[in-house]
Amino acid sequence: MRLRNKPWARDYMAEHPDILLAEPEKMNNGWSNLFGNENPIHIEVGTGMGQFIIGMALANPDVNYIGIEHFDNVIVSALEKAIEADKPSNLRLFRANGMDLSTIFHKGEIDRIYLNFSDPWPKTRNAKRRLTHETFLRLYEEVLAPGGEIHFKTDNRLLFEYSLVSMSQYGMTLGSVSLDLHAEMPEDNIMTEYEEKFSAKGHPIYRLESRFEKL
Numbered sequence: 001m002r003l004r005n006k007p008w009a010r011d012y013m014a015e016h017p018d019i020l021l022a023e024p025e026k027m028n029n030g031w032s033n034l035f036g037n038e039n040p041i042h043i044e045v046g047t048g049m050g051q052f053i054i055g056m057a058l059a060n061p062d063v064n065y066i067g068i069e070h071f072d073n074v075i076v077s078a079l080e081k082a083i084e085a086d087k088p089s090n091l092r093l094f095r096a097n098g099m100d101l102s103t104i105f106h107k108g109e110i111d112r113i114y115l116n117f118s119d120p121w122p123k124t125r126n127a128k129r130r131l132t133h134e135t136f137l138r139l140y141e142e143v144l145a146p147g148g149e150i151h152f153k154t155d156n157r158l159l160f161e162y163s164l165v166s167m168s169q170y171g172m173t174l175g176s177v178s179l180d181l182h183a184e185m186p187e188d189n190i191m192t193e194y195e196e197k198f199s200a201k202g203h204p205i206y207r208l209e210s211r212f213e214k215l
């Protein structure tokens with residue numbers, strides 16, 4: 001928990017328990033109960049300052065969205081943006097390590113996982129921290145419903161290549177691979193903060209979709 005630069009963050013976060021959940025691992029009744037409907041649940045691991053997940057929640061009211069971020073001083077910015085957006089009822093945020101997904105969600109409870117501009121952890125000794133490492137794939141497989149998908153975007157070519165290999169070796173089916181998403185720019189693409197920053201610098205954006213079932 002890093003709050004060095006934002007000493008006010010903890011109190012501010014505690015004031016908005018309706019959208020920023022303090023104890024997500026205690027959601028024993030299931031997330032559909034929390035949202036009060038049976039709509040699909042899509043999560044973003046490493047949500048950062050929240051532009052993507054909030055944009056998705058506003059654009060798709062029939063999907064429930066959950067943004068998960070490791071650090072308080074980052075997720076507090078997502079909270080600020082969610083408040084500016086009038087707290088969409090289909091959005092929740094919480095601070096957690098993606099490593100804890102299986103203690104927070106029931107088996108098969110999630111319909112889609114977004115990984116956007118995940119930290120590349122370039123040194124081999126840190127490979128286990130990459131969100132597309134086999135250890136994480138195993139967790140995603142547990143919480144994803146049959147037919148559930150992972151959607152991954154990055155500007156980092158090495159992380160993209162690593163992820164293609166990691167998912168293929170795990171036995172996943174890959175689809176919709178793009179080596180320059182912005183050349184196609186699908187109408188429904190919602191940009192993340194990092195995507196805006198790196199595409200403005202001329203970096204190509206790589207994207208893939210994957211699933212655990214064989215086609």
Ligand SMILES: C[S@@+](CC[C@H](N)C(=O)[O-])C[C@H]1O[C@@H](n2cnc3c(N)ncnc32)[C@H](O)[C@@H]1O
Nearest residue numbers: 046047048069070097098116117119192193194
């Ligand atoms: C490079 S930033 C990208 C943020 C955002 N997705 C975007 O595209 O603008 C990666 C974010 O993932 C978070 N993160 C990294 N590893 C994580 C983990 N294991 N669990 C949760 N969040 C994580 C970091 O704290 C950071 O905020």
